[in-house]
Amino acid sequence: MATSLRNAVLAALAVIPTTLSITITSAEVINTPFHSIYARQTCAGDVSCICEVLREALTGTNQTLFPSDGAIYKDFEDINYSAACRLSAACIVSPKNAQEVSTAINILSEAGTKFAVRSGGHNYIPGFGSIDEGGVLISLSSLNSTELSEDKKTAKIGPGSRWQAVYEALVPEGLVVIGGRVGPVGVGGLMLGGGLNYFATQRGLAFDNVKSYEVVLAGGSIVTASADNEYSDLYKGLRGGASNFGIVISYELYTYPVGDFYVDARAYNPNQTSDFLHAFGKYQDEGQSDPLSSVTVQLLETGPTILLLYNKPVQQAKAFDAFYSLESYQPILPAFNGSLLDILALTGSRFSTGEVRTYGETFSHKADVDLMIELYDIFTEETKNLPADASAVWVPNAIPASVATLGKQHGGNLLGLEEVPQQWYEWYITWTDPAQDTAILDLSQRITQRCTEAAKAKDLLLPYLFMNTAGKTQKVLASYGAENVEFIRTTAAKYDPEQVFQKLQNGGFLVRDL
Structure with missing residues (x-):
């Protein structure tokens, strides 16, 4: 910010009463800071002015950063997982406690300033955990205890x-x-x-x-x-x-x-995909009834991969018999018994870094093997001509009926889940060329449309959309x-x-x- 504007802000703040107490019914009593009063009276419509007020209100090191702060600002901006979501906010504020979050939201609301809130930055929809120069990004990264x-x-x-x-x-x-x-x-x-x-x-x-x-x-x-x-x-x-x-x-x-797990990570050839999905379906029908079992599946151009986890140290788990019966596989690493931290060391390695852009969407359907195979065929057909720098990953999640049942038993949630075995998808595409953004978004929406139509044609489509992996235009709340x-x-x-x-x-x- 220009020195003259900064000095004007400081001069104005100096003559405003320090606090205005207000009582919040049935909540913690807080103070409306003088910064909020100044923001309302002077900064409305001027995001640069608001950023300077935030810098004066949140006085810790690097608590309010401007693009002019250079590398440290860029480090905070780059926290967003997908490069497509790294928008240049007018400033980034990082409150370090509850009261500072309260102060920040008071200042922004009083001035009518647009904002975004970011926790870990993994959402891959531009503008959800990011904002451009017209607003302020509230980063919660300091609230990390x-x-x-x-x-x-x-x-x-x-x-x-x-x-x-x-x-x-x-x-x-x-x-x-x-x-x-x-x-x-x-x-x-x-x-x-x-x-x-x-x-x-x-x-x-x-x-x-x-x-x-x-x-x-x-x-x-x-x-x-x-x-x-x-x-x-x-x-x-x-x-x-x-x-x-x-x-x-x-x-x-x-x-x-929690104790140790049985951990077994396997890869299969592309020509085994149909057999693999049949085994996946059999696991959901039979093996998943063992509540200690869990699988994580990815279907790549190079073939399917699976992480078999059993929440107890064993040599093998009967829950995974459907996968053991497949004729051949390549061990990603030898099966072992290890801790949850060992599992994270394995799964964290698949995260992209640098300038990789990511986008995907979701839908759900009642569990059905034949439909799973049909949907993956649609996905591979639609993604076969991706740009050279792009890749596509298909991730079906086997959701047991117990997820809906437990949600009701634990006080109820708002998802409206049916108590049936089902599949939730979190497929995604990665690429690096920003010029491909619109084409990838259009392709993604076409994949979703074709897949939901195929599930609907078999009377297997479910309305629920999983928020954590939903796309930009998907109507999650309505689902x-x-x-x-x-x-x-x-x-x-x-x-x-x-x-x-x-x-x-x-x-x-x-x-x-x-």
């Missing part, structure tokens, strides 16, 4: 933490929380979207295992929402309603005992069903009556888009 309760029954985890760090804190204690399958993924986005995990058959989705949320609301108040307090509707809303209500600054998760949509609308209106998160938030699966 993992605090185990005294009785070790719960852990409070910041949204800016990565699952690698969370598990490194808990696994040595013989404990785990239900969270991400890959270490570099951030906590916040995965928890808001549902969260597939290695314990889903036993425990349900990640957000089905939240005891409480600490949330900064649009007015700056800080509340704790749980199933049995006055914010129980907000607690329920956050189990599917994502970023429509406020900014979650802490997740209190239940902990569970939950009318009753759940209405609950989200009502709850959002209650906790954000001025529609700050609808009008000013840059992107997301929001009520405004219904």
